[in-house]
Amino acid sequence: MTDHDVRTLADDELRASQELFRATLHAKPITDDEWPQVRAGLQSARSLGVHEVDSGALIGTARSFDSALTLPGGGEVPLGAVTSVGVRADRTRRGVLTELMHAQLREFADRGVVAAGLHASESAIYGRFGYGVATWARAYTVDVRRARMRQDAPVGGRVDIEDFDRAFDQWAAAYPAMTTRPGMLARPAEWWSQLRRTAEKQDGPVTAVTHRGTGGVDGFAVYSVDRPRPDSATLNLLELQAGGPEAFAGLWRYLLSVDLIHEVTANGRPVDEPVELLLTDARAVSTTAQFDDLWLRLVDVPAALAARTYTGEDVVLEVTDPVLPGNSGRYRVGPDGVARTDEPARLQLSVDALAMLHLGAWRPSQLVDTGRVRATTAGVAERADRLFTTPAPPWCGTFF
Ligand SMILES: CC(C)(COP(=O)(O)OP(=O)(O)OC[C@H]1O[C@@H](n2cnc3c(N)ncnc32)[C@H](O)[C@@H]1OP(=O)(O)O)[C@@H](O)C(=O)NCCC(=O)NCCS
Missing domain, CATH: 3.40.630.30 (Gcn5-related N-acetyltransferase (GNAT))
Structure with a gap:
């Protein structure tokens, strides 16, 4: 060779x-x-x-x-x-x-x-290098003619159409406060210039809108419009970030009010994004796809384990990492911290399976039931489920 x-x-x-x-x-x-x-x-x-x-x-x-x-x-x-x-x-x-x-x-x-992440072109490639699916996303469409906002949907703040140059600086400043969900990423300046390129490459015109609440910028969206016939236009949502319920409802109220649009398509959204709950008719929203989003690789396993929180009782994990063997070993993981240990392992797993658990995309018991993780004692999978549980499904929301 x-x-x-x-x-x-x-x-x-x-x-x-x-x-x-x-x-x-x-x-x-x-x-x-x-x-x-x-x-x-x-x-x-x-x-x-x-x-x-x-x-x-x-x-x-x-x-x-x-x-x-x-x-x-x-x-x-x-x-x-x-x-x-x-x-x-x-x-x-x-x-x-x-x-x-x-x-x-x-x-x-x-x-x-401490960690590496990617979006995979094909799902068969990256597991061998220790990457595992750590967030899911969904694509959905909203039938605008059927979609009416409920009276009790949050109200507050205002939406303005923005010039891109002005908008991006403000969004970059406001975005870090919005990265509250596990799986979300910090966006360096280079990422924002790529969003601009994505916007400029669209066939249809692209619009940027900002939501401002009492504290200033708390949400934004970017969309392009395809209008193949005079009476039939699709609004393609390229980006939507909301720092709170009023921004989320306010941006959707705006998107559903744009004239001549019969359908909104949204891609790469959280699997539990509650857009249906804003509407009088939840069936105005159709999920068209659900797919793997962020593939995560824990590069420094002890640092990654120690940086998240846990609930319930401790579990001893035995991790195997053939590519970065310094990660291999046993860890006692619990609400009071993470430490290397010589105690017997209760769950044995490879570093890619650990990545699948780390943000809460999968429950340990799902991986045990499908042979991806080995439990050495009865009941430990359920204990690990409580340990790794997260209040909401993780979501990345930043494409790269
Ligand atoms: C995907 C790509 C980078 C793989 O590069 P490569 O040099 O052929 O990969 P390697 O030879 O190192 O393959 C390592 C292993 O992965 C497997 N593999 C690589 N690409 C694969 C694919 N697309 N599907 C399934 N298995 C794949 C190989 O068969 C090999 O398996 P083995 O260890 O059991 O023999 C290359 O095919 C490519 O550039 N594809 C098009 C662009 C692309 O998809 N890039 C990824 C963007 S996320």
Whole structure:
């Protein structure tokens, strides 16, 4: 096999790596006009490349941006948000991605990054590297002609259509207070410039709206409109964040009031988002898909375990991590803290299964019942269910 060189790419190599990635997704090359905007979405020193030693050719790439992950109980840990993963089509299935993933995880560990997250193009790829599905999302449509807001839906604040430039700075400042749900991510400046690119790439016109309550900006939404016929337009919600019930109801009241729209489509939303409860007729909302959202990888297992809260009684976990073996071992986990232990294990699980439990997307008993986790004593799965339980399903809500 040809020797490979895996290393962090310099700034002047980023365009080549993004071109390679785009080609793996069957997308057109980046034009000179587009490049400055694409570059604005990239952080320096966060792209890895695999070069063939003999030809010098770049054949694989993966990058990340620095973020933070909200955990149950409200704590945050540094997260590497992994994206732009691709291997040149004539060099796949010979271990290039494996080299990239291992190098990236080691690099995260060296920098003190506690967790890594990604959105997977295909679900068969990332489990082997210790990633597990840690949040779910749903897509739904709202039949606008059938949708009437209930009289008792919260009222307060106001919605304004905004100029994008003005809106983004205000949203970036207000957004951290909205990341209350486990699974939500901090958004660096580079992420916001990518949202702008997404907006500019839409076929239809794009509108930005801000909700302001008594304390200032507490919600926002971005949508595009497709209007194939004069009397039939679809409003596609690209982004909606609400810091409280009035902002959520206020944004939906606005969206359902826009003239000429017969349908609103929303994608990547929380599975329990209560839009139905705002309406007199809950069947105006149809769930069209539910899908895996954030794939999580715990890079520093003890730090990740210690950063969330627990309820009920302690459980001793035995974790196996073949890629980062320092994580392997037994941990006593409970409301009073997390510590390494020599006590007998009550639940045995791989690091990807632990990621599936960590934010509350799955109950430990579900993983025991399906053979993903092994319980060594009776009743421990139910004890672990109480330990890891979260008040609401986790949700990421930031696409990258
Ligand atoms: C997905 C991709 C990055 C895999 O790269 P690769 O270099 O072929 O992966 P590797 O050779 O390191 O594969 C490692 C293992 O994963 C498996 N695997 C890799 N890609 C897979 C896929 N798409 N579906 C199922 N299994 C896959 C391999 O068979 C191999 O299994 P093994 O260890 O049992 O032999 C590459 O095919 C690609 O660029 N695809 C198009 C772009 C894309 O989907 N990128 C991911 C964006 S999230």
